[in-house]
């Protein structure tokens with residue numbers, strides 16, 4: 001097909017099992033945890049641990065957790081991500097007919113190849129790629145780009161690509177998070193200590209140059225500033241530890257367990273690294289961390305949802321896409 005003037009927008013996220021069953025979870029974890037961007041151990045050491053231990057024990061346990069959060073239409077990460085994609089498409093259409101939005105996962109489905117089929121149907125020859133991670137990390141953003149490049153390895157002709165880095169300090173992102181917090185405080189009738197809980201990564205990755213921790217700190221500082229919070233009114237932590245080595249600290253579970261003793265008994269938790277709610281926020285934060293806090297004497301614990309398909313989130317994505325494709329839009333209007 002002849003190249004059209006359309007601009008493809010590829011929204012990439014991590015990936016999620018196709019069903020809340022041990023088999024589907026095993027397939028998903030095998031692909032995900034075999035990526036050396038995620039677990040960088042040498043395969044000679046890692047493969048026996050992954051295949052011999054982790055993929056025998058974890059899928060059964062984790063499938064039960066997925067069952068707790070599964071939605072009628074599928075995994076929350078997939079369903080809520082699709083809702084955001086559709087809302088972004090509608091918002092862009094208000095501006096111009098030139099955009100075609102598709103989602104793809106780094107691991108599992110929908111694949112980058114599925115998105116390419118959508119783009120090919122309308123002859124897209126320019127693609128803006130936005131990994132749905134506000135804070136850049138080699139483990140997520142770069143892994144998404146790797147997946148895209150791998151899919152292009154055998155292509156004789158490439159589309160023009162614009163790879164978006166991150167939006168940890170984008171003013172509309174900070175505004176959107178601040179609006180979520182103030183809305184929650186209004187609804188619950190009180191302002192509470194704010195815990196900002198980010199997905200962790202091994203500390204070693206940051207020591208070796210991954211900017212993720214710095215980008216998370218940036219988001220926390222800007223959000224606290226926007227909300228006018230003093231240093232003792234918010235806490236920055238990392239959740240979702242995996243394996244035995246040290247991950248980024250302070251750890252969410254240990255911190256929340258000590259807060260009630262220090263007089264912090266009523267908290268709100270927000271997880272700014274997750275653009276879309278998923279097993280990590282709906283189960284690990286809301287249920288596991290909530291129990292940890294209450295068992296330690298905490299009185300009130302409420303999780304503030306990810307931005308998902310909220311109007312603020314749609315406006316943020318629309319702004320990022322329009323701002324970063326100006327030259328392509330100008331090419332279209334000047335033809």
Ligand SMILES: C=CC1=C(C)c2cc3[nH]c(cc4nc(cc5[nH]c(cc1n2)c(C)c5CCC(=O)O)C(CCC(=O)O)=C4C)c(C)c3C=C
Nearest residue numbers: 014015016017038062077137139140199201242273278279
């Ligand atoms: C093993 C190392 C892991 C690294 C490093 C890591 C980084 C990382 N992950 C996200 C976002 C998500 N992670 C999700 C699930 C998840 N993450 C890991 C491991 C690492 N993540 C595992 C093993 C799992 C699966 C669940 C489990 O077995 O505990 C998800 C949710 C997927 C879903 O289906 O709902 C997201 C999203 C970020 C942002 C990040 C580093 C910046």
Ligand SMILES: [Fe+2]
Nearest residue numbers: 014199240280
């Ligand atoms: Fe993860």
Ligand SMILES: [Fe+2]
Nearest residue numbers: 240279280284
């Ligand atoms: Fe987890």
